[in-house]
Amino acid sequence: MRVKLLVKQLEVSEQWLLSLQKRSFYAGASLIEFSEVTFAEVLRVFYGLVFTVNTLSRSFSLVPDSTKAKTGASSIFALLDRKSKIDSSDN
Numbered sequence: 001m002r003v004k005l006l007v008k009q010l011e012v013s014e015q016w017l018l019s020l021q022k023r024s025f026y027a028g029a030s031l032i033e034f035s036e037v038t039f040a041e042v043l044r045v046f047y048g049l050v051f052t053v054n055t056l057s058r059s060f061s062l063v064p065d066s067t068k069a070k071t072g073a074s075s076i077f078a079l080l081d082r083k084s085k086i087d088s089s090d091n
Helices: 002-033 039-061 063-081
Strands: none
Touching: 002 039, 039 063
C-alpha cells in the first residue's frame, strides 16, 4: 500500500513538472514570436529556474535533519560542559 502511495506521489510530481515546463516554453515561445527575447535568453532563464528550484527542494528536504543536528550538538556540548566526577589533580 505504501509503495502505491509513493508511486502516485511521484506520478503527480512528474505531471506538475512537465506541466510547468510546457507552460514555461509556451510563454518563452510567445515572447520569441513578438521579438521580446531570443531563444538563448529563454533557455538561460528556464535552466536558471530549474537549477534554483532543484537546489531549494534539496535544501528544504534537509530541514527535518537540522532539528536532529541541533539536538545532537546541544547534547554533545552539555557533555563537554559537564564537571567531571573524576578528580584530575589526583595522581
